[in-house]
Amino acid sequence: MKFGLIYELSTPRPFARETQKAVFEHAIEQVVLADELGFSSVWCVEHHFLEEYSHASCPDMFLAAVARETKQIRLGFGIATCVPAMHHPIRLAEKAAFLDILSGGRVEFGTGRTSTWNELGGFNACVDDTKRSWDEYCRVIPQMWQQERYGYQGSFHTMPERNVLPKPWQDPHPPLWVAVTGHGTELDAADRGMGALILSIADVERNIPRFEAYRERVKKAEPVGAFVNDQIAVANWMFCHADGRYARQRGEEMVATFGYMAGQTVEISEAYPASNYTAIGLLGTLRPDPHAPGEQKLPPSGLCFGDPATLIDTVGRWEAAGADHLVFMIQAREVVAQQEVLDSLCLFAREVMPRFDAQASKRFAGGAR
Amino acid sequence: MKAELLYGACLAADMPAPRTRIDATHSDDVVLENVQVHYALFEVPMAAALACLPVSLHPAVPAHLGLTFWRCDGGPLGAFECAWIGLACRTGIKPRHLVHAAFVDRADVGDWLARRYGFDCRVADVHYRETYDRLQGRIVIDGQVLLDTVTTRMQPVVGAGASVKYSPALNATRVGDAALMVQMETAYAFKRVIRGTPQLPVYDAAALGNAQLVATFPMSGTHAVVDITLLPPRFTADFAVPAESGGAKKIAR
Numbered sequence: 001m002k003f004g005l006i007y008e009l010s011t012p013r014p015f016a017r018e019t020q021k022a023v024f025e026h027a028i029e030q031v032v033l034a035d036e037l038g039f040s041s042v043w044c045v046e047h048h049f050l051e052e053y054s055h056a057s058c059p060d061m062f063l064a065a066v067a068r069e070t071k072q073i074r075l076g077f078g079i080a081t082c083v084p085a086m087h088h089p090i091r092l093a094e095k096a097a098f099l100d101i102l103s104g105g106r107v108e109f110g111t112g113r114t115s116t117w118n119e120l121g122g123f124n125a126c127v128d129d130t131k132r133s134w135d136e137y138c139r140v141i142p143q144m145w146q147q148e149r150y151g152y153q154g155s156f157h158t159m160p161e162r163n164v165l166p167k168p169w170q171d172p173h174p175p176l177w178v179a180v181t182g183h184g185t186e187l188d189a190a191d192r193g194m195g196a197l198i199l200s201i202a203d204v205e206r207n208i209p210r211f212e213a214y215r216e217r218v219k220k221a222e223p224v225g226a227f228v229n230d231q232i233a234v235a236n237w238m239f240c241h242a243d244g245r246y247a248r249q250r251g252e253e254m255v256a257t258f259g260y261m262a263g264q265t266v267e268i269s270e271a272y273p274a275s276n277y278t279a280i281g282l283l284g285t286l287r288p289d290p291h292a293p294g295e296q297k298l299p300p301s302g303l304c305f306g307d308p309a310t311l312i313d314t315v316g317r318w319e320a321a322g323a324d325h326l327v328f329m330i331q332a333r334e335v336v337a338q339q340e341v342l343d344s345l346c347l348f349a350r351e352v353m354p355r356f357d358a359q360a361s362k363r364f365a366g367g368a369r
Numbered sequence: 370m371k372a373e374l375l376y377g378a379c380l381a382a383d384m385p386a387p388r389t390r391i392d393a394t395h396s397d398d399v400v401l402e403n404v405q406v407h408y409a410l411f412e413v414p415m416a417a418a419l420a421c422l423p424v425s426l427h428p429a430v431p432a433h434l435g436l437t438f439w440r441c442d443g444g445p446l447g448a449f450e451c452a453w454i455g456l457a458c459r460t461g462i463k464p465r466h467l468v469h470a471a472f473v474d475r476a477d478v479g480d481w482l483a484r485r486y487g488f489d490c491r492v493a494d495v496h497y498r499e500t501y502d503r504l505q506g507r508i509v510i511d512g513q514v515l516l517d518t519v520t521t522r523m524q525p526v527v528g529a530g531a532s533v534k535y536s537p538a539l540n541a542t543r544v545g546d547a548a549l550m551v552q553m554e555t556a557y558a559f560k561r562v563i564r565g566t567p568q569l570p571v572y573d574a575a576a577l578g579n580a581q582l583v584a585t586f587p588m589s590g591t592h593a594v595v596d597i598t599l600l601p602p603r604f605t606a607d608f609a610v611p612a613e614s615g616g617a618k619k620i621a622r
Contacts, residue, residue, distance in 0.1 A: 013373040051430055052375075118431060121412075121588065260613070263462030264375065264430045269534050270464055271410060271433070272589040273564050278531040 001319045001356040003348075004041030004327040005034055006078055006235055007062065008054040010261055012333045019334075020055065026338045028066055030330065033342055035070035037349035038357065041108060041233075042066060043078030043197075043327055048086075049118040052333060053261040060095040067103035075103055078197065078327075079112035079179045082137035084156045085125035086114075089137045090164055093144040097168040105169035110197050111138050112179035117271035127268060129156070131276040138176065138192060142225035145173040172226040177233070182278065186214045186232075193223025195231040197327070204302040204317045207234065211322035233325035234318065237303045239336065240348040244307035250340070251305025254332040261333060304328065308351035315356060375430075377422025377458070381608035384423050389483040390543040391551055391602060393620050399445055399599040403560070406593045407438040407497050407506050408535055409518055409567040411584035413456070421579055422458050422467065423550075423608040425616050429457035434582055435466045435536065436518055436567075438497035438506045439597075449478040450495040452508055453488065454516075454577055455538055461612035464536040465552065470578035471540075472508050486553040486602055487542025504565065504592045510576075517571035520590030523563045530559040533593060544605055544620065551620075554600035562593045 011023045031042045044059035056062065063075040080092045100107040113130035114120055120127050133156045140157075143150050144164035151161035168174055177197045178189040189196040196214050198207065211232055221228050237254060241247035268277040302318060304311050304326070318326055330341055410433050418432035438452045451473040455466025472493040473479040479490035494509040504520040526532055538553040567590030574580045603620055610616030 013375065049431075117588065121431070121586070259462050260374065260427075263459050264427055266429050266431060266433070266457070269532060270429075270536065273526050273533045273562060273591055275527040275532060278528055 001315060001323070002040040002325045003353060003357070004039055004043060004074075004076070004233070004325055005031065006043040006045065006076075006327045006329055007056060008045050008047070008329070009056040009062070010053055010258075010331070010333045011055045013052060023055070023334060024062075026331070026334070026341070027062070028069065029338070030341060030345065031066045031073065032069050033345055035073040037345060038353060039073060039345075039349070041074040041076050041325065041327065043076035043108070043110065045078050046081050047114075047119065049122045050116065050265055053265055060099055063107075064099055064102055067099060067106065072106075074106045074108050075099060076108035076177070076197075077110045079110040079177070081114055081119075082111050082134040083113055083120070083123070083125050083130050084133050085123040086119075089140050089157060090144065090159065092137065093141045093164050094166075096141075096174060097145060097164075097166050100168040100170055100174055101166055103169075107168065107170065107174040108177060108195075109141075109174040110177040110179060111194070115181060115268055115277065117266040117268055120268065121271065127272050127274050128276065132156075138178075138194065139224045142173055142176065146226060175229040175231070176225050177229065177231075183210070186210050187217050190214045190217035190221055193218065193221035193225065193228035193230075195229040195233060198232065198234045201235055201237070201300055201303070203300045204321050207302075207323075208321050215322065231324045232322060233327050234323045235327050235329065236318075237305065238311075238326075238328035238330055238344070238348065239305050240308060240311055240344045240352065242307055242347070244310050247307060247344075248305045250336055251303060253335050254329070255303070257332040257335050258329075308347060311348065311352045312355050315352060319356060375427055376424050376611065377426045377428065378419045379421055379423050381423055381425075384541065384548075384608050387487070387489070387541045387543050387548050389487045389489050389540070391487050392484040393544055393602070393622065395485055395601045396622060397601065401441050401444045401446070401597045401599065403442065404595050404597050405440040405497065405499065406535075406595050406597075407436070407504055407518075407520070407590065408593070409436045409506075409520060409590035410434070410457075410588035411436075411567065411569065412586035412588060413582050413584060417579075417581035417583070418456055420581060421456065421469070425460075425607050425609055425611045426465075426467065427459040427461075427611075429459060429464065433457045433588060434584065436506065436516070437466075437535070437538070438495070440497045446478050446481060447475070449473060449475045450497060451478065451482065451490065452495050452497070452506065452516075453538060455536075456579075456582065457536060458539070460539070460550075460552075460606045460617055463612075464534075465539040466536045467539045467541075467550070469582070472510075483542075485599070486538065487540035487551045488538070489540070489542075499592050504590060513573075513576070514571045515573045515576045516569070518567055518569050518590070520565040520567040520592070523565040523592070526562040526564050526591070530557075533557075533559060533562055533591060539606065541608075547605075549605040549607060551602050552604050552606070554603055556598040556600060557593075558596040558598075560594040560596070562591055564589055564591045566590065
């Protein structure tokens with residue numbers, strides 16, 4: 001089991017310049033510490049127009065900033081949006097390769113297609129085409145990285161033969177991932193030999209069938225890249241504190257804040273009925289059914305809020321279920337003080353991580369903070 | 370860090386006084402079969418939306434309004450057509466449409482909708498039709514067209530029930546003596562859905578209850594054939610107290 005962080009860069013109102021900068025600086029400070037502590041990856045989402053919820057419109061720039069201040073931690077696009085109105089596939093290939101060189105080969109290339117009207121409507125994108133464009137992008141981008149010169153005629157873009165530069169540092173190319181929210185997307189990932197970055201936070205037990213289906217299906221993958229990235233990463237929340245009750249309180253505060261922020265966004269299912277958006281996104285897994293009034297939904301059982309012993313148990317259940325990575329959200333609109341976030345990371349790394357990661361165990365035996 | 374949350378800006382005292390009163394003793398389900406439902410969404414300016422939402426509701430971002438037409442050709446209420454216009458909002462985190470104009474072509478059905486869910490319906494010529502190439506909804510009072518909406522470029526939506534979400538209507542009404550908001554409670558069984566691009570050739574914003582809410586960008590327009598179960602009202606929302614602070618309450622029976 002490996003551990004990572006994922007950033008939305010959620011920002012409290014009012015959107016003062018100083019507040020915005022503080023959110024960015026706090027996140028970078030957290031990642032630098034996480035790198036020292038042995039966390040294996042940091043992911044940055046790509047969202048547009050999502051007030052408060054996420055101001056992370058340029059994940060490649062955030063990752064470039066942390067790349068030069070860290071040594072080991074891997075840098076995940078969480079995700080690169082494969083929608084023609086938002087990005088050309090050549091630009092995504094270039095940016096990922098560029099970052100791979102800057103970071104000495106630490107890029108994880110997550111792909112996806114967004115799930116809100118805020119974004120797809122804002123870019124005047126064709127909602128009905130996003131799954132097909134995602135499929136095309138994931139097939140052509142690895143070719144742009146691997147072939148000296150490449151050209152293609154696709155449904156969304158066509159390019160004459162060109163040498164897309166630079167090529168990535170990793171040989172043959174960075175690992176490929178897919179953001180998974182709706183049921184069935186894990187199978188799309190498996191079919192293409194891509195890792196499943198599962199963003200629908202749910203009970204451990206409910207995820208087991210998805211993990212099993214992915215593992216079975218990926219055995220027969222026809223990889224879109226040069227290799228099969230047979231990995232499952234699961235987004236989660238984490239706040240670790242010696243006082244378990246306090247940790248749960250802070251954690252629930254983050255989840256409630258996230259629900260409030262995400263609740264104001266307009267998911268595609270609310271705005272634009274489409275056959276390729278039958279599932280509610282990440283939001284829906286964290287709040288009561290928005291269309292069923294009154295019912296209170298209990299938090300999922302696998303959230304990592306608690307004292308170290310509790311988290312060892314929770315992480316162990318995720319490991320037994322088949323997750324390879326847990327990728328933590330550790331802040332929501334700055335509701336937790338920065339020092340508490342840093343302390344939580346340290347405590348987790350010292351008390352929990354060594355139980356699951358042999359390298360982390362050696363690191364702390366050697367006196368890391 | 371103490372955060373500033375985004376709410377509507379209209380004080381409870383400045384909200385229009387409700388003119389309907391619900392009968393909270395309603396406890397029966399009413400099933401309307403094969404109702405033709407048209408649901409069209411348009412973005413509106415955020416500043417205008419915030420100005421007319423009460424301080425207890427969050428806006429949807431981006432701000433938008435929904436036009437809903439029902440054409441019912443028979444059943445327990447008889448044949449009728451009705452329509453309402455609502456502004457997208459959130460009670461807590463739940464999507465709702467706060468209704469600011471409602472119309473029906475039969476006064477007795479209007480009375481029933483008022484007692485059941487607090488709709489403040491004006492009697493009008495409500496006319497919704499699906500034709501071979503378009504959906505057309507129109508509201509006319511005394512010969513004046515208040516609203517004319519046309520949806521074209523239709524295409525079927527596969528797996529309709531899974532991909533169509535109607536935000537429930539929320540009406541300002543009285544429950545007993547208290548001025549509150551009451552949510553329309555419905556369950557839908559979809560039989561067919563098509564979707565297209567809506568336009569608003571006529572939208573008399575002032576006559577439709579809010580001169581500031583002018584459609585600026587089309588989102589989607591759907592036509593569905595649906596069996597609708599009208600459930601008894603269950604929840605009220607306060608004009609001043611947000612749902613997350615206890616402003617949403619279950620109706621006692």
